[in-house]
Amino acid sequence: MILDSRIPDGPIEQKWDNRKRDLKLVNPANKRKHNVIVVGTGLAGASAAASLGEMGYNVQSFCIQDSPRRAHSIAAQGGINAAKNYPNDGDSVWRLFYDTVKGGDYRSREANVHRLAQLSNNIIDQCVAQGVPFARDYGGLLANRSFGGAQVSRTFYARGQTGQQLLLGAYSALMRQVSAGKVDLHPRFEMHDLVMVDGQARGIVGRDLVTGEIQRYVGDAVILATGGYGAVFYLSTNAINSNVTAAWRCHKRGALFANPCYTQIHPTCIPVSGDHQSKLTLMSESLRNDGRVWVPKEKGDRRSPDQIPEDDRDYYLERRYPSFGNLVPRDVASRNAKQVCDEGRGVGSTGLSVYLDFSDAINRMGEDVIRERYGNLFEMYERITGENPYKVPMRIYPAVHYTMGGLWVDYDLMSNVPGLFVLGEANFSDHGANRLGASALMQGLCDGYFVAPYTIGDYIASQDLAPIDTSHEAFDQSEKDVTDTITKLLSIQGKKTVREYHRELGLLMWEYVGMARNETGLAKVLEEIPKLREDFWQNVSVPGRADQFNKNLEMAGRLADFFELGELMARDALDRAESCGGHFREESQTDEGEALRKDDEFSYTAAWEYNGAGQSATLHKEELSFENVKLTQRSYK
Numbered sequence: 001m002i003l004d005s006r007i008p009d010g011p012i013e014q015k016w017d018n019r020k021r022d023l024k025l026v027n028p029a030n031k032r033k034h035n036v037i038v039v040g041t042g043l044a045g046a047s048a049a050a051s052l053g054e055m056g057y058n059v060q061s062f063c064i065q066d067s068p069r070r071a072h073s074i075a076a077q078g079g080i081n082a083a084k085n086y087p088n089d090g091d092s093v094w095r096l097f098y099d100t101v102k103g104g105d106y107r108s109r110e111a112n113v114h115r116l117a118q119l120s121n122n123i124i125d126q127c128v129a130q131g132v133p134f135a136r137d138y139g140g141l142l143a144n145r146s147f148g149g150a151q152v153s154r155t156f157y158a159r160g161q162t163g164q165q166l167l168l169g170a171y172s173a174l175m176r177q178v179s180a181g182k183v184d185l186h187p188r189f190e191m192h193d194l195v196m197v198d199g200q201a202r203g204i205v206g207r208d209l210v211t212g213e214i215q216r217y218v219g220d221a222v223i224l225a226t227g228g229y230g231a232v233f234y235l236s237t238n239a240i241n242s243n244v245t246a247a248w249r250c251h252k253r254g255a256l257f258a259n260p261c262y263t264q265i266h267p268t269c270i271p272v273s274g275d276h277q278s279k280l281t282l283m284s285e286s287l288r289n290d291g292r293v294w295v296p297k298e299k300g301d302r303r304s305p306d307q308i309p310e311d312d313r314d315y316y317l318e319r320r321y322p323s324f325g326n327l328v329p330r331d332v333a334s335r336n337a338k339q340v341c342d343e344g345r346g347v348g349s350t351g352l353s354v355y356l357d358f359s360d361a362i363n364r365m366g367e368d369v370i371r372e373r374y375g376n377l378f379e380m381y382e383r384i385t386g387e388n389p390y391k392v393p394m395r396i397y398p399a400v401h402y403t404m405g406g407l408w409v410d411y412d413l414m415s416n417v418p419g420l421f422v423l424g425e426a427n428f429s430d431h432g433a434n435r436l437g438a439s440a441l442m443q444g445l446c447d448g449y450f451v452a453p454y455t456i457g458d459y460i461a462s463q464d465l466a467p468i469d470t471s472h473e474a475f476d477q478s479e480k481d482v483t484d485t486i487t488k489l490l491s492i493q494g495k496k497t498v499r500e501y502h503r504e505l506g507l508l509m510w511e512y513v514g515m516a517r518n519e520t521g522l523a524k525v526l527e528e529i530p531k532l533r534e535d536f537w538q539n540v541s542v543p544g545r546a547d548q549f550n551k552n553l554e555m556a557g558r559l560a561d562f563f564e565l566g567e568l569m570a571r572d573a574l575d576r577a578e579s580c581g582g583h584f585r586e587e588s589q590t591d592e593g594e595a596l597r598k599d600d601e602f603s604y605t606a607a608w609e610y611n612g613a614g615q616s617a618t619l620h621k622e623e624l625s626f627e628n629v630k631l632t633q634r635s636y637k
């Protein structure tokens with residue numbers, strides 16, 4: 001199989017213009033003859049569905065939640081990047097592009113990242129026009145703050161609720177199209193399968209989550225915007241409903257899965273407090289603008305933080321990375337937190353946390369300023385831990401947060417399956433081996449508002465699309481496959497709950513495919529996951545029926561896919577015998593313990609092809625070429 005990324009010709013600054021120049025168009029009168037299926041209503045899906053509706057296409061929009069505006073994007077806290085350079089601190093499209101390629105440890109596709117940086121400014125204009133209440137300074141201008149991996153302030157924000165406000169903007173645009181009759185909403189629906197006809201993506205089959213009815217939908221193209229798969233680790237900052245099912249079922253129908261092992265572990269999360277938890281809580285990276293990270297200099301120092309004098313504290317990020325200090329990228333901050341905890345200098349009852357201390361900032365600017373910037377985050381922290389972060393330092397530890405891998409897409413955001421487009425966190429496209437903070441919202445909205453609406457038109461205009469409906473035999477086969485899986489899950493009637501299995505899988509993933517990976521551990525987990533999966537299919541208990549609301553059944557189906565994905569993640573991690581970004585192979589590190597890439601061997605995107613249950617996947621490589629950015633050992637010192 002030849003992977004054609006279809007990167008347009010020309011200098012990097014002109015590639016997107018060149019592509020737009022060459023795109024075929026669908027004329028306005030014809031757009032209303034075409035149906036587009038959009039699965040997902042987070043920032044990527046809602047913005048795509050609203051834009052396509054506005055352009056005249058008929059759109060069917062699907063999500064798991066009871067309302068599109070409850071998609072996981074609503075949880076995003078800290079902000080969204082754009083190269084507006086309002087603070088006049090030296091930012092530019094080029095710098096955002098450069099920071100993102102470097103931040104991703106030189107494992108992303110230059111052309112896509114440059115387009116993202118170019119379009120970032122349009123996103124802010126679009127959202128301001130929608131009335132998104134971005135923070136403003138005293139004079140009324142849009143305010144910016146800093147995020148990791150950048151030496152400029154380019155992050156637009158709405159307190160600690162940026163995702164919510166952006167999603168309300170996209171949701172308003174979507175609902176406008178719903179009332180205009182251009183978008184049909186299908187909440188509480190879960191996509192289970194992609195329907196292919198003549199080698200093209202032509203529809204989906206899924207389950208109404210309230211009635212259990214299996215339903216079929218036909219379209220001329222399918223957009224998947226179904227988010228990330230961090231929940232494979234069980235404990236993560238992702239919403240409980242986040243899953244890989246839609247993407248995985250597309251993978252089983254032929255879509256390649258790219259870089260599955262690239263997982264982002266976020267350094268500032270509320271630490272695990274026991275085995276009762278089903279989810280972890282993020283403390284936004286924005287807090288590292290003003291909070292200082294430290295641990296005691298001495299191992300096992302059990303004094304309370306206010307009893308530890310300045311001289312006995314180690315502000316290890318400021319010490320090791322004087323240029324970026326507390327705002328080093330997430331992979332670097334996470335690894336350093338793990339390292340000081342492994343040395344026995346972690347704090348809290350488990351020794352698995354570090355301090356994030358605001359006392360200097362409060363002394364300098366006053367509590368009111370800190371409350372204005374981060375009030376809701378401080379309140380959330382206090383509600384969960386019972387500690388007042390205005391008075392005592394927060395305690396934080398890394399946790400699984402984001403997945404850079406996803407379905408492989410070309411420059412047009414189309415997978416290798418014709419007609420299947422993948423947007424937002426569900427694709428692999430822009431963040432390489434490590435995503436910089438505040439860049440996921442930027443990517444989701446860029447894909448949905450500004451890229452897919454152009455490229456889908458080109459696809460539709462250039463295809464011969466056979467007139468079919470849901471009585472086509474491909475739908476019959478797909479519905480049968482979906483029903484068989486559901487029947488099988490319900491028939492096992494074993495002894496162990498879905499949640500118990502999920503927790504066990506999560507522990508395996510965290511231990512062997514988590515913050516640090518090595519050959520022995522990966523080989524071991526590649527034996528353990530299939531054993532656990534076998535056991536699941538023999539012994540899981542899924543109570544209830546198929547024709548009713550059944551949360552256990554939903555979760556069991558998703559977990560079945562997580563087992564298969566987990567194995568592929570381990571396989572990919574084993575295959576990539578280098579360290580890069582969030583993928584840290586212990587065998588490949590510099591003398592100073594930083595990730596050591598091996599560009600001669602691994603400068604490619606790994607795109608895996610599904611070969612059937614229990615069979616090894618086939619690796620395809622998209623070689624990465626860097627014509628604009630020089631590959632160097634990443635340094636934030």
Ligand SMILES: Cc1cc2nc3c(=O)[nH]c(=O)nc-3n(C[C@H](O)[C@H](O)[C@H](O)COP(=O)(O)OP(=O)(O)OC[C@H]3O[C@@H](n4cnc5c(N)ncnc54)[C@H](O)[C@@H]3O)c2cc1C
Nearest residue numbers: 040041042044064073077078079191227424425438440441
């Ligand atoms: C706590 C937290 C804070 C964050 N803060 C920031 C931040 O400040 N800045 C930033 O840039 N990024 C942040 N991120 C990352 C960012 O929020 C996500 O990457 C982004 O919102 C993903 O958007 P999306 O549209 O791709 O997917 P999502 O918002 O995850 O939406 C997925 C959609 O797909 C639907 N779906 C999924 N599976 C199916 C299925 N099988 N059938 C039907 N529908 C399905 C869901 O119902 C949902 O509508 C944060 C992430 C977390 C966890």
